[in-house]
Amino acid sequence: MGSMIQRRSDDAFDSKWTPEPFSGCHLWTMAVNNKGYGVTSAGARGKIMLAHRFSWERSEGAIPAGMCVLHHCDTPLCVNRRHLFLGTKQDNTNDMKAKGRADGGEPRVLTMALVLEMRSVHAAEKLTYAAVGARFGVKRQTARSAIVGQSWARV
Numbered sequence: 001m002g003s004m005i006q007r008r009s010d011d012a013f014d015s016k017w018t019p020e021p022f023s024g025c026h027l028w029t030m031a032v033n034n035k036g037y038g039v040t041s042a043g044a045r046g047k048i049m050l051a052h053r054f055s056w057e058r059s060e061g062a063i064p065a066g067m068c069v070l071h072h073c074d075t076p077l078c079v080n081r082r083h084l085f086l087g088t089k090q091d092n093t094n095d096m097k098a099k100g101r102a103d104g105g106e107p108r109v110l111t112m113a114l115v116l117e118m119r120s121v122h123a124a125e126k127l128t129y130a131a132v133g134a135r136f137g138v139k140r141q142t143a144r145s146a147i148v149g150q151s152w153a154r155v
Contacts, residue, residue, distance in 0.1 A: 013040065013054065017079050020135055025078040027131050028052075036076040036130055036140050055079040056086075068092045074099050077134040110138065115152045122147045 017026040017038075028038025028051045038051030056069045059081040063069060070092055073083040087095065114136060122132050122143075133143035145151040 013058065013079075016040065016051075018131075020078075023073060023075065023078075023135070024080060025073055025075050025083060025134065026055075026080040027075070027134055028077045028079050029128070029131065032077065032130050032140070036133070038077055038079060051079050052076075052084055055081055056084050070095055074137070075134045077130055110142070110146060110152070112152070115146045118143060119147050 016030045017028050019025075020027050028040075030051075031039045033039050033050075039048055040051045040054050041047065042049050042054050050069075052071065053063060053069045057063060063086065066088065067086045068089060068091070069084050070087045071078055071083055072085060073080075075083070078084075118132050118136055121127060121135065122129070127135070128140075129144040129147065130140040132147065133140045136143065138146075142151075
């Protein structure tokens with residue numbers, strides 16, 4: 001009986017992400033927190049947890065105390081287990097610095113071509129701003145501003 005409940009839980013989780021064909025990311029399509037990470041309720045009591053941590057736990061088991069679940073892909077919405085790895089808080093800081101986010105900034109600078117492509121993808125695929133941002137390596141707010149013309153109004 002327990003395996004049937006687990007399968008139902010896995011099916012429910014798997015219905016809440018969509019594959020991103022270029023990166024291999026599995027992009028969370030449900031609720032996100034203020035930092036752009038997917039959130040989900042888990043367990044019988046509906047405990048709220050980060051979706052990528054839930055993905056790790058359902059595949060690998062409990063996360064050891066004090067450990068973080070990091071992204072090789074650097075995409076907060078990604079819940080693809082193959083893109084996740086465990087690390088300490090220091091590993092997380094080092095990873096952030098190595099990827100150019102030490103100041104909380106974004107690694108990618110938008111160009112007119114990228115903005116036009118973001119708008120096209122948003123319109124054609126009906127993706128959320130967070131999903132577009134994840135695909136193009138920018139924050140949700142940056143994607144939203146570019147798509148609605150708050151920034152890049154001249155394009």
